[in-house]
Amino acid sequence: MMLGSGSEPDDLVRAVEATLFATAEPMTAEAISAHLGGADVRSALAELAEHYRRRGIHLVERGRRWHFETAGDLAHLLRREREEVRRLSRAATEVLAIVAYHEPVSRAEIEAIRGVQTARGTLDVLMEAGWVRVAGRREVPGRPVVYATTPEFLEHFGLGSRRDLPGIDELRAAGLLDPVEDALADALGGGTTEVDDPSVG
Amino acid sequence: MMLGSGSEPDDLVRAVEATLFATAEPMTAEAISAHLGGADVRSALAELAEHYRRRGIHLVERGRRWHFETAGDLAHLLRREREEVRRLSRAATEVLAIVAYHEPVSRAEIEAIRGVQTARGTLDVLMEAGWVRVAGRREVPGRPVVYATTPEFLEHFGLGSRRDLPGIDELRAAGLLDPVEDALADALGGGTTEVDDPSVG
């Protein structure tokens, strides 16, 4: 018997449970606390998450916001009557992955990785889906806009935070998230040099 | 320990739980069964209803349809009230004072005393504040509603009774009937600090 899974939930746990069931939007611990008159809801959230871990619905934290969702292993039962999630083009999925693994990242940096210009509509599609947002400008000449992912991105892909991006630790350890120039400098053990490379840019 | 409340839910129970959580409409047992490939969901529904009986959400059957809803004792969480401190407007303060000095008083009488029309909202505000109540109708043609103060009014203003309100002579002595003072106080935006009156402090 796991702690809390069979015991009676206390009033605060019940209140947090009811609040998260009723809300139409995911909520941060702070927002839940404010809704419940300032109570400390941290342990209640932990208890609920544990309680629901083996049930048909799970309590999950995505980018600091909590919500209930159906268990992933039941997907095949629930998916049938649902409308299909919009299908992304290959270009859009690549751009989304680059933004997620490199954020904040400029359009030029995205293009350097993909080796092609990115159609204007591609980023628009991702922003319209609510997964990518403009995250300011880089303080370099030209002050390019940089892009980053949103809490809705984490929610949609079931990620607690960007640290949960598949394989991100391995990619970082392998240096595959570093710019080519840095990797080249490392490999050659010297400074970087200007190279006449038509495939760049 | 109640049966089923602490034990691990089986796959069918989990599937029913997830189905009822994700559905936008309450579902009959037959509809759930059809959705889950014809399984007999009766005992699963009973187990779920029992499991959720003490939790913040309940699984309930209404007119043969099942759905989750917030526990009745937590329904107040769905509609929270937030209190916002607001100062009474000048017009509302005047109307409140007139009601206090002249009660029971009709709206027409209030307007006659103030010399200006009184917006309907002003009396509503005073009633919302709990300081003024409808005190019946005057038995004259048109049977106008008359207003009076409430016990909460006396309590809020620290008055033992309405007789504790200062009389006209006292107001005059305090300089509160001086129209110049009035104009000055108006010009200074309320002017609660402008009057040098030891009897009022």
Next chain:
Amino acid sequence: MDRIAEPALFTGDEAEWDGPAPAAAREDAALYLALDGWEGPLDLLLDLARRQKVDLRKISILALVDQYLAYIERAEALRLELAADYLVMAAWLAYLKSALLLPREEQEEPSPEELAMRLQLRLQRLAAMRDAAARLMARDRLGRDVFARGAPEGLRIDRRNLWQCDWFELVQAYGQVKARTTPVVHMVRERPVMTLDTALARVSAMLGVRLEWIELCEFLPATCDGDWADPRLRRSALASSFVAALELARLGKAELAQDEVFGRLRLRAVRA
């Protein structure tokens, strides 16, 4: 209950990409027909590199260059129209190949090995992001694999006003109502004025005897003339004389002139 035990049928993401399917592209015919399928030369190079079926870090750049150049040659032989960047890449790779093969006396900067490594690093990075995208898309996705509550009641916060007012404000407000509505007797004092009739008579009389332009202020009585020193009476006289002037102009008996806004106003009789 076989439904539940059944493995998920659609957890794969095979339909997600609408780019060229790598399996289909292995057919040579498909390779050449799917020319529009690649997003630029780097994409094509990565596809070719993956056909070497080795770790991208151990890939043979020379073999890759040969494959690319062969592809471009055959595409040209088939008279397929190639985008400029494919040709630029072909030229650059041909240069890289010759630099890698030819013996060198003096080291050029950058060395061909460095250029080859740069290409390799770029292919690795593109491949890494492509794999990451595939893994991302294959996750349980909200609204497709997992679902939020279908009919949340929603949370509502109603604002409730907590009205504030104190004893002094209350009493002061009553005092002000009383003060404001106490009947006030208004005494209207008689003030010395020049009536419009007087002004009209005076201005017409003066215009009758003079032909030249006259400034309006000249129509006023002299200050030394008894009560006319009173500034309030003089203001009244000026206002009445001005209205009289306008009236005479309207009747066609006088004309007015003013050189600038707020300038001196002059008046002249109109002779019939």
